[in-house]
Amino acid sequence: MKIGPIAFGERPLFLAPMEDVSDPPFRILCKRYGADMMYTEFISSGGLVHDAEGSHKKLDIFEEERPIGIQIFGGDVGQVREAAKIVDAVGPDVIDINFGCPVKKVVCKDGGAGILRNVPKMRAITEAVVAATERPVTVKTRLGWNDASIRILEVARMLEEAGVRALAVHARTRAQMYRGEARWAWLRRIKEEGGLSIPLIGNGDATTPEKIRAMFDETGVDAVMIGRGAIGNPWIFRDAKVFMATGELPPPPSWEERVAVVAEHLTLKCRWLGERKGVLEMRRMYGGYFKGFRHASRLRQLIIEEPSRERIIERLLNFREDAPAVQVAVPAKARPARLSEALAAKLPSPVARPEAVETAR
Numbered sequence: 001m002k003i004g005p006i007a008f009g010e011r012p013l014f015l016a017p018m019e020d021v022s023d024p025p026f027r028i029l030c031k032r033y034g035a036d037m038m039y040t041e042f043i044s045s046g047g048l049v050h051d052a053e054g055s056h057k058k059l060d061i062f063e064e065e066r067p068i069g070i071q072i073f074g075g076d077v078g079q080v081r082e083a084a085k086i087v088d089a090v091g092p093d094v095i096d097i098n099f100g101c102p103v104k105k106v107v108c109k110d111g112g113a114g115i116l117r118n119v120p121k122m123r124a125i126t127e128a129v130v131a132a133t134e135r136p137v138t139v140k141t142r143l144g145w146n147d148a149s150i151r152i153l154e155v156a157r158m159l160e161e162a163g164v165r166a167l168a169v170h171a172r173t174r175a176q177m178y179r180g181e182a183r184w185a186w187l188r189r190i191k192e193e194g195g196l197s198i199p200l201i202g203n204g205d206a207t208t209p210e211k212i213r214a215m216f217d218e219t220g221v222d223a224v225m226i227g228r229g230a231i232g233n234p235w236i237f238r239d240a241k242v243f244m245a246t247g248e249l250p251p252p253p254s255w256e257e258r259v260a261v262v263a264e265h266l267t268l269k270c271r272w273l274g275e276r277k278g279v280l281e282m283r284r285m286y287g288g289y290f291k292g293f294r295h296a297s298r299l300r301q302l303i304i305e306e307p308s309r310e311r312i313i314e315r316l317l318n319f320r321e322d323a324p325a326v327q328v329a330v331p332a333k334a335r336p337a338r339l340s341e342a343l344a345a346k347l348p349s350p351v352a353r354p355e356a357v358e359t360a361r
């Protein structure tokens, strides 16, 4: 399958855009384990146009992440158009429009899934973004606003006509939020009855290698987009690829590999955000990495007490699953300072932002 000029192999796996999760440190790990396409978290058009520092920070992308999409949202046609120009100047491979976010404060202004109640405006926003850039524009949306208004077949055709080069569908309605099962039968219907020539990216509940394969087999989608299944589990891309190729699951990562990846994730976060913020933001991630492990909550508690990256890594390396209360001293030569310096050097500089961005701000 192709998105504009970007060619993918068979059955590509996409990392879903996820607020506060799919940042550069996490994306670099997912890429290493096989993500074929990734996105930033959604970025407010208003924030970009009004120069909010937080929104501009989310534009950071790195050469080794390509192909990478930057996702924007907003319900004001003019503002989304201006935001698309700002994003265009940063140089992503794709600009993605979020028409799927179910959160009240987004939908009430016609942003995210809110626009599913106003298809003509959805078209106007899409056309404005397509006109603002030469880059491929893609859309991520849901089946409809609620069960009584599922118009995804018509919406998909409209989006293709408006110039969209690929469509990702989270197979739930806005009313479902994240509840109930994703309705994969709709993905199949879009493939079979939609009459689309652009690729369809399936999303929703593809959370294990088995389910990822099942989504391809049962729906015929061109790519599968993985969200929650990747949180604390960047190995899912590798595991799903091995499973689809051989029918066998690779052994799960050892405790040591898991700890090394957590340490690296933390180090990359600190490098990207500064140590204080990196340490704080990383706290949300431990639950995912240690889910299902004995004494995971004890480990999390120990980590959360620590203020510095180095001390956290020390805690991690010291932790014994079988004796969580006992803190074993790490021999000096095994201390992680050297490890972390080597890892820190890995996070490269962001893609150089052209002058145009500075002028646009």
Ligand SMILES: Cc1cc2nc3c(=O)[nH]c(=O)nc-3n(C[C@H](O)[C@H](O)[C@H](O)COP(=O)(O)O)c2cc1C
Pocket: 016, 017, 018, 019, 020, 021, 040, 041, 042, 071, 098, 100, 101, 140, 170, 203, 204, 205, 206, 207, 225, 226, 227, 228, 229
């Ligand atoms: C923590 C979190 C943050 C999310 N943020 C975004 C976002 O910024 N943009 C977006 O299009 N979808 C966002 N989503 C939705 C996911 O991209 C995806 O559509 C949804 O989780 C269903 O896929 P899954 O079952 O594989 O998780 C988010 C989901 C989660 C769990």
